[in-house]
Amino acid sequence: MSSKREKRRDQLIALGVQLFANKPYDEVVIEDLAAAAGASKGLLYHYFGSKKAFYLACVRMVTNRLVAEIESIDTDDPVGAVETGLHRFLDFLERHGQVYRSLMIGASGGDLGVHELFDETRGVIAAMLLDELGVPPDHALYRSTARAWIGSVEAAALDRLQHGDPDRDAFVSMQARALADRLLHVHRLDPGAASPRAIDAARSALSR
Amino acid sequence: MSSKREKRRDQLIALGVQLFANKPYDEVVIEDLAAAAGASKGLLYHYFGSKKAFYLACVRMVTNRLVAEIESIDTDDPVGAVETGLHRFLDFLERHGQVYRSLMIGASGGDLGVHELFDETRGVIAAMLLDELGVPPDHALYRSTARAWIGSVEAAALDRLQHGDPDRDAFVSMQARALADRLLHVHRLDPGAASPRAIDAARSALSR
DNA sequence: GGTCAAATTGAACATCGGTCAACTCAGAAC
DNA sequence: GTTCTGAGTTGACCGATGTTCAATTTGACC
Numbered sequence: 001m002s003s004k005r006e007k008r009r010d011q012l013i014a015l016g017v018q019l020f021a022n023k024p025y026d027e028v029v030i031e032d033l034a035a036a037a038g039a040s041k042g043l044l045y046h047y048f049g050s051k052k053a054f055y056l057a058c059v060r061m062v063t064n065r066l067v068a069e070i071e072s073i074d075t076d077d078p079v080g081a082v083e084t085g086l087h088r089f090l091d092f093l094e095r096h097g098q099v100y101r102s103l104m105i106g107a108s109g110g111d112l113g114v115h116e117l118f119d120e121t122r123g124v125i126a127a128m129l130l131d132e133l134g135v136p137p138d139h140a141l142y143r144s145t146a147r148a149w150i151g152s153v154e155a156a157a158l159d160r161l162q163h164g165d166p167d168r169d170a171f172v173s174m175q176a177r178a179l180a181d182r183l184l185h186v187h188r189l190d191p192g193a194a195s196p197r198a199i200d201a202a203r204s205a206l207s208r
Numbered sequence: 209m210s211s212k213r214e215k216r217r218d219q220l221i222a223l224g225v226q227l228f229a230n231k232p233y234d235e236v237v238i239e240d241l242a243a244a245a246g247a248s249k250g251l252l253y254h255y256f257g258s259k260k261a262f263y264l265a266c267v268r269m270v271t272n273r274l275v276a277e278i279e280s281i282d283t284d285d286p287v288g289a290v291e292t293g294l295h296r297f298l299d300f301l302e303r304h305g306q307v308y309r310s311l312m313i314g315a316s317g318g319d320l321g322v323h324e325l326f327d328e329t330r331g332v333i334a335a336m337l338l339d340e341l342g343v344p345p346d347h348a349l350y351r352s353t354a355r356a357w358i359g360s361v362e363a364a365a366l367d368r369l370q371h372g373d374p375d376r377d378a379f380v381s382m383q384a385r386a387l388a389d390r391l392l393h394v395h396r397l398d399p400g401a402a403s404p405r406a407i408d409a410a411r412s413a414l415s416r
Numbered sequence: 417g418g419t420c421a422a423a424t425t426g427a428a429c430a431t432c433g434g435t436c437a438a439c440t441c442a443g444a445a446c
Numbered sequence: 447g448t449t450c451t452g453a454g455t456t457g458a459c460c461g462a463t464g465t466t467c468a469a470t471t472t473g474a475c476c
Contacts, residue, residue: 005422024321030464043465051464113232117311122363140373141382148364148386155330155359156352160445165348174349174393176355181389185382198441213453239432248456250435253452271438 007058009047012037025055025149032163045100059103059114063121067091072127075132078201082179086172088148112125133183134195141186142193149179182203217255217265220245224266224413229307233263267311267322272302272331277331282341286409290387294380297365305369330358341391342403349394350401357387 003127008091015037019028030051048054058190069088076171093100103114126146135142160166166174178200187199218240223245226234238259242249256262277296283289301308312326334354335345343350361383368374374382395407 008423019369029462041464042426043424045465049465072223095255101319126299140371141378143371144364144367144374144379144382147367148360148383151363154363156356159352163348163351170349170397171352174352174390175356177393178390179384181393182382182386185385187376217455234432237431249433250457253434253457257434 003135010056012044012047012063013057013061016054017061017099017103018054020058021102024102028189046169058118059117061102062096062099065096066107067121067124070128076143077133077206078198080175081132082173086175087155087168089107089153090168090171093157093161098105099160106167109135122147122154126150139190139193141190142183145182145186149175149182154176178207209310218269220247220252220255220262221265223267224262224271225307225311228263228266229310232310241312244259264325265323267325270304270307270311271325273304275332278336286340287384287407287413289340290384291380291411294361294383295376297361298368298376298379301365309366310373315403323395330355330362334358339408343401347398347401349398353390353394357383384413 016033019033019036030044031041034044037043044051044054048057066089070085073081073084073088085185091194124147126143129135129146129150130139135140135195137143154165156171160171183194183202186207187194187202226240227241227244239249242252245251252259253261256265274297277300278293281289281292281296289363311322334351336359337354338345338347340351341350345351353402364383366377368379391402391410392407392414395402395410
């Protein structure tokens with residue numbers, strides 16, 4: 001249930017996302033923003049308190065969308081889950097790539113900066129992955145592996161966005177395979193940490 | 209040979225790196241910066257033209273240092289080269305981690321933003337890696353693989369910096385192994401693209 | 417219709433990046 | 447030795463813009 005206040009907030013945020021996608025942070029002037037919203041400058045401060053806070057709210061709107069899409073994947077089949085996760089990430093980038101890049105690039109660091117927010121998002125996704133593996137979230141090797149893999153997916157996806165180069169299926173299969181390789185390697189170092197089901201899934205992903 | 213002008217420039221940059229490491233971009237005021245340098249505001253504009261340009265110069269100073277350290281690795285032994293590269297990166301983060309993080313986080317995007325600079329740095333390192341493999345730099349699968357791996361190393365290293373968790377040797381061996389796995393997989397998809405020497409090295413890295 | 421809290425405004429303020437005309441001064445030119 | 451020149455340096459000033467706030471409007475509820 002969204003109150004009238006929340007509706008207005010979301011409406012302003014949606015506009016902000018749109019503006020910040022095309023211009024970097026310090027080229028977006030609050031006054032223009034307010035004008036575009038058909039409101040006054042002061043209103044934005046009433047709702048958000050500061051320009052930085054407003055920007056953060058815009059970023060959170062976008063990252064939330066991504067997390068929601070990944071979260072809604074049903075996890076009966078671990079291998080399939082990873083692959084659809086990758087596909088959804090690519091879809092997400094195709095639709096919101098400009099925004100994603102712009103938001104990640106722009107802005108500055110305060111007490112809680114954009115970087116922290118993106119990092120938190122990666123952490124949430126890593127936690128979902130670890131949970132899927134049946135591994136406690138503080139297991140050092142698996143946590144490191146999850147973060148490494150997520151970092152690699154992000155880097156390669158942005159590279160792909162720029163070059164258009166490895167086609168979707170090749171990309172997905174390469175990344176899925178890389179994850180399986182990494183997981184099996186950690187499993188060799190510390191058998192028993194991950195659930196057998198996850199390990200079997202990794203093995204089956206490699207033998208294709 | 210550094211002229212007097214370049215000396216002064218570097219001196220100002222060194223101070224900038226120090227300040228930007230502790231405070232985010234928009235909390236560092238040019239006037240304070242000038243005062244700390246024992247100079248006037250106008251001088252900074254004489255040397256750099258804008259605050260953003262000054263910030264970029266500071267970032268470039270740091271990324272150059274990293275590239276130089278990686279570039280100076282002798283590449284007789286591919287496996288050893290990768291491992292020492294990883295070690296140097298960890299060393300670099302241990303010494304300049306605060307700066308690295310702060311600089312990467314701070315600032316906003318203009319015509320040429322910080323993000324572009326960091327991305328360029330990753331591109332340079334990826335190119336060195338591809339060159340080492342004897343692969344043309346525009347080979348899609350290998351380029352994607354290189355970017356993915358570099359992204360994973362960066363993500364995992366920052367994670368390690370935060371948690372202190374996987375010890376150095378485990379970290380290095382995991383990442384080296386992950387690279388070998390990825391390379392061999394691409395090699396299976398497109399044999400003949402990479403130099404046999406590199407592929408042999410990857411094989412030997414896996415059988416340890 | 418009255419009341420009160422929330423929404424909204426716009427003028428005033430403060431900060432800070434950027435500009436510029438002037439000054440200093442070391443070293444080249446004569 | 448004097449003059450000239452150009453770079454280094456300054457600090458006062460300007461304009462843009464984020465932020466504050468007292469005042470006004472709106473709208474829901476009794």
